[in-house]
Amino acid sequence: MRIKLEKRPEPSTLMAFATPIASVLLTMAIGVVVFDALGIKGEKAVIDIFLTPLLSSYKWQDVAVKAAPLIIIALGLSVGNRAQVWNIGAEGQYVIGALAAAGVGIAAGGAGGGIIITLMILAGILGGTFWAVFPAFLKTRLNVNEILTSLMLTYVALQVLGYLVGGPWKDPNGRNFPATAPLHADQTLPILFPGTTVHLGVAIALVLPFVFWLIMSRSVFGFQIRVVGSAPDAARHGGFDAKQTIWLSLLIGGAMAGLAGALEFAGALKAINLGFPSGYGFTAIIVSFLGRLNPIGCLIAGIVLAVTYVGGQVAQTTVHIPNSTAGIFQAMMLFFILASDILIRYRVRFVGSPKLAPMPAAGE
Amino acid sequence: MSTEFIIAAIVTIVGLTTPILLAALGELVVEKAGVLNLGVEGMMLMGAICGFGVTVSTFNPWLGILGAAAGGALSSMLFAVLVLELNSNQVATGLALTIFGTGLSSLIGLSYTGFIAPVFGSVFPASLANDAYLKVIFGYSPIVYFALIMVPVVAWFLKSTRSGMILRAVGENDLSAHSIGYSVKGVRYAAIAFGGAMAGIGGAYFSMVITPMWAEKMTAGRGWIALALVVFAGWRAGRLLVGAYFFGILMALELYAKASGFSFLPSQFWAAMPYLMTVIALSVISMRDRSGGNAPACLGKPFLPST
Numbered sequence: 001m002r003i004k005l006e007k008r009p010e011p012s013t014l015m016a017f018a019t020p021i022a023s024v025l026l027t028m029a030i031g032v033v034v035f036d037a038l039g040i041k042g043e044k045a046v047i048d049i050f051l052t053p054l055l056s057s058y059k060w061q062d063v064a065v066k067a068a069p070l071i072i073i074a075l076g077l078s079v080g081n082r083a084q085v086w087n088i089g090a091e092g093q094y095v096i097g098a099l100a101a102a103g104v105g106i107a108a109g110g111a112g113g114g115i116i117i118t119l120m121i122l123a124g125i126l127g128g129t130f131w132a133v134f135p136a137f138l139k140t141r142l143n144v145n146e147i148l149t150s151l152m153l154t155y156v157a158l159q160v161l162g163y164l165v166g167g168p169w170k171d172p173n174g175r176n177f178p179a180t181a182p183l184h185a186d187q188t189l190p191i192l193f194p195g196t197t198v199h200l201g202v203a204i205a206l207v208l209p210f211v212f213w214l215i216m217s218r219s220v221f222g223f224q225i226r227v228v229g230s231a232p233d234a235a236r237h238g239g240f241d242a243k244q245t246i247w248l249s250l251l252i253g254g255a256m257a258g259l260a261g262a263l264e265f266a267g268a269l270k271a272i273n274l275g276f277p278s279g280y281g282f283t284a285i286i287v288s289f290l291g292r293l294n295p296i297g298c299l300i301a302g303i304v305l306a307v308t309y310v311g312g313q314v315a316q317t318t319v320h321i322p323n324s325t326a327g328i329f330q331a332m333m334l335f336f337i338l339a340s341d342i343l344i345r346y347r348v349r350f351v352g353s354p355k356l357a358p359m360p361a362a363g364e
Numbered sequence: 365m366s367t368e369f370i371i372a373a374i375v376t377i378v379g380l381t382t383p384i385l386l387a388a389l390g391e392l393v394v395e396k397a398g399v400l401n402l403g404v405e406g407m408m409l410m411g412a413i414c415g416f417g418v419t420v421s422t423f424n425p426w427l428g429i430l431g432a433a434a435g436g437a438l439s440s441m442l443f444a445v446l447v448l449e450l451n452s453n454q455v456a457t458g459l460a461l462t463i464f465g466t467g468l469s470s471l472i473g474l475s476y477t478g479f480i481a482p483v484f485g486s487v488f489p490a491s492l493a494n495d496a497y498l499k500v501i502f503g504y505s506p507i508v509y510f511a512l513i514m515v516p517v518v519a520w521f522l523k524s525t526r527s528g529m530i531l532r533a534v535g536e537n538d539l540s541a542h543s544i545g546y547s548v549k550g551v552r553y554a555a556i557a558f559g560g561a562m563a564g565i566g567g568a569y570f571s572m573v574i575t576p577m578w579a580e581k582m583t584a585g586r587g588w589i590a591l592a593l594v595v596f597a598g599w600r601a602g603r604l605l606v607g608a609y610f611f612g613i614l615m616a617l618e619l620y621a622k623a624s625g626f627s628f629l630p631s632q633f634w635a636a637m638p639y640l641m642t643v644i645a646l647s648v649i650s651m652r653d654r655s656g657g658n659a660p661a662c663l664g665k666p667f668l669p670s671t
Contacts, residue, residue: 038471086455088402134643142650147400147455147664148595149646152639155588159636167630282459289456322474322580327467334460335442338452 005346015344020290020297023336024050024304027329034328035321045319049311049329061196062310063303065268068205069094069260071302073284075212076256078293080249082216083229087250089135089150090257091281092157093128097258098265099161100127102180102272105187106169112186120187121262128258129251131157136250140243146250158277165272179273189267201263205302212295225249257281286334305330371500373616378508379574380619381612383408383566383583385511387590388597388604389518390562395594396522397555398535398662402458403443404563405587406465411436411564413469416571416578419481428481428572429507429565436564437557439465444556448549451666462587470580481576505573507565512605514562519601531555535660538667548667563587589615592642598649598658611638 028046035042053059073090080087087093100123108116134153138144166178174181189200216222228235228245236242260280265272287305291297312326387404394401414435419428443461446452484505486493492502522528533541534551542548570582593611597603614637621631649658 039475040471088455088459138643138647138650142647144643144646144650145659145663148591149643151402151588152592152643155585155639156636159632162635163630163632166632282463285456285459286463289453322467322470324467324470324580327463328471329467331460331464331467334456335446335464338457338460339446339450341452342450 004349004351005342006349008345008347011344012347015340016292019340019343020292020301020337023290023333023340026336027332030332031329040321041319045315045321045325048315048318049308049326051311052314053307053310059310059314061193061198063306064198064202066309067302067306068201068267069264069280070284070287070305071205071299072201072208072260072263073257073281074287074291074298074302075208075295076253077284077288078291078295078298079212079216079225080253081229081288082293083225083245083249084232085139085246085249085253086147087132087135087150087253088147088285089131089152089154089157089281090253090284091277091279092150092154093131093254093257094261094264094281095154095157095161095277096131097124097128097261098272098276099164099261100124100130100258101262101265102164102169105183105266106180108187110184112184116187117189117266120266121259124258124262124265125255126258128254128256128261130254131258132250132254136247139250140246146246150250154281161272161276162274165274169272171271177273180271182271183266187266188270189263197268199263199267201260201267204259204263206299209295209299212298216295221248257284283330286330290333290337304333367497371497374500375503376619377609377612377616378504380615381608382505382508382511383569384586384590384593384611385605385608386507386514386566386569387563387587388593388608389511389514389601390559390566391590391594392597392599392601392604393518393522393531393562394555394559395599395663396535396660397531397552398538398660398665398667399447399552399556400454400458400664401440401443401461401556401559402455402591403440403461403465404559404590405583405585406462406469407436407439407560407563408465408567408570408583408587408590409469409581410439410465411561411567412571412582413473413476413578414564415568416479416481416576417472417476419572419576420476420479423482425482425484425572429568432564432568432572433561434564436562436567437560439468440556440560440563441553444553447556448552448667451668454664454666466581473578473580476578479577481572483573483576505569507569507573510565515601515605522601532660535662538662538665539669542667542669548669552667563590566590589638592638595659596638596642596645598645599660600658610641614638614641 028050031046032042035045053063073094077087077090101120104120104123131153135146135149138149139146165180169180171179171181192198192200192203224240224245227238228240228242269276283305287298287301291301308326308329312323315321316323387408391401391404411432415428415432418431419425439461443457446457447454487506487509488502492498522532530546531551534546534548538548567583571578589611593604593607597607614634618631618634621634
């Protein structure tokens with residue numbers, strides 16, 4: 001017996017749907033084994049990380065608030081990934097977006113209200129877009145690898161944040177702690193359900209996937225992105241400009257990351273400190289893959305990843321494992337989804353060893 | 365500036381440079397074979413905890429270094445299997461490895477918090493190593509000398525050996541290398557394992573030399589600086605050494621600015637410099653040579669032989 005891979009005539013839709021679900025389940029199963037091996041109650045840890053946030057209703061608001069930035073960033077990244085443009089600098093674009101929003105908030109002084117909040121969000125989008133201009137320019141003009149430039153600029157963005165919150169934007173009443181002053185109440189995003197932390201950004205994160213789905217499946221632009229990604233030669237013959245596609249996919253990725261940063265700042269955290277960049281920009285890459293680069297898939301995958309974040313905090317108190325352990329599960333999901341990609345394009349056949357005589361086929 | 369200050373500065377710079385030099389030398393070989401592994405930070409952390417764990421358990425830092433190399437190499441194999449056997453996307457797989465390594469090292473490290481590892485003895489006689497002036501040459505951990513020796517070794521391997529030539533061929537044109545009969549996968553497995561081992565030793569420098577204690581996420585993003593360094597050096601071992609010390613000086617300036625409130629430029633400026641310099645270097649290289657500079661032609665692309 002040996003395993004043979006046979007190319008499918010067409011990518012399997014069944015596998016495209018089944019493999020993300022299988023990846024999550026496999027991650028849970030292996031998690032139990034690995035944690036038991038490390039002397040931690042594996043079953044309890046996995047239940048706390050994956051199920052407790054879903055089963056206890058008081059955790060839902062946490063999941064929703066965590067999912068919002070992940071979904072929004074992943075939507076933007078999926079556009080680029082579909083076109084084979086690899087923006088891995090969303091974390092930096094997210095940070096710059098939040099800083100731009102904070103800048104508007106500070107410039108507004110005591111003023112608040114709908115217009116100021118709208119301006120803050122717009123500034124966030126522009127900030128994120130601006131940070132993506134550099135990789136796009138360098139890629140289209142000088143053919144510089146966008147993976148490397150977008151990644152490097154993330155670390156520059158983190159230093160910009162460190163400088164601003166530790167220097168010019170430091171809260172004068174903050175006991176010398178490097179953080180911006182908390183936003184005025186009328187500069188923060190409206191809360192959707194009184195008494196919870198669910199802010200306007202959550203609603204935006206729920207609506208945007210459907211907008212992206214319409215654009216990607218119904219518009220010429222969506223078609224262009226898909227063609228450039230899957231058949232670059234055909235795209236060139238079809239008159240689609242590769243450079244334009246690179247520009248658009250990077251700028252959309254930056255805009256969405258910037259939007260997510262502004263919403264997280266104005267909706268959830270309300271101040272920026274050194275802990276603001278918490279890796280959402282990187283985790284969103286997992287979301288985008290787990291969601292199969294599909295906008296609705298990103299919505300679901302964003303919720304799954306948010307569950308692991310919230311569950312990680314639960315497990316931290318119940319089974320005393322570090323918060324970053326959730327990362328093991330997040331990475332495992334991504335490993336499985338990447339490994340199973342091959343099942344979409346190939347069929348796995350178990351074939352007999354060629355030395356043996358073939359079995360007479362009874363039914364054929 | 366006093367002599368003591370200069371000596372202290374040099375010792376600091378050497379300490380900051382060694383881990384990124386080690387990790388970058390490993391990643392250089394990986395990238396020369398046409399593979400982009402963004403998991404350096406994760407492998408460094410795995411090396412840091414494995415090296416620390418072995419040292420604490422055996423009281424032997426030399427075994428600890430082997431443990432660190434093994435920890436880094438083993439975790440790199442996760443990446444290798446996915447990328448080489450299943451042709452998964454290298455960027456995403458490498459990121460997953462970093463997230464995985466960060467989480468797993470924290471989890472393993474739970475049982476090692478509060479321990480202090482026995483440290484290396486000096487390589488040179490104490491009269492040299494502890495001398496107030498000569499320690500600037502003789503007073504370092506063996507890992508520092510190992511890193512320095514590995515620079516010409518890697519350069520010589522890539523440039524002058526048959527295996528190095530095959531490795532470069534695989535990185536430049538995997539299909540041709542395959543059709544001549546070289547094992548593209550085999551070469552890449554070996555390169556990725558070497559990269560993992562070197563990153564592991566680089567990570568162990570934090571847990572076995574700098575502190576000697578374990579702390580979560582103790583490599584503090586140096587894996588990304590190592591990745592930048594490979595690019596900054598234009599994929600050349602010799603320039604890697606120069607670049608590593610240049611980055612080391614920038615990191616020392618950052619520390620100095622932080623500690624002394626060094627007024628004319630903020631510490632964040634120096635911290636951002638390695639990344640900015642890398643973007644600029646990449647652009648300059650690309651401007652000179654439109655094909656993408658000195659980057660291996662197959663970097664980051666899956667190997668898909670038709671047979």
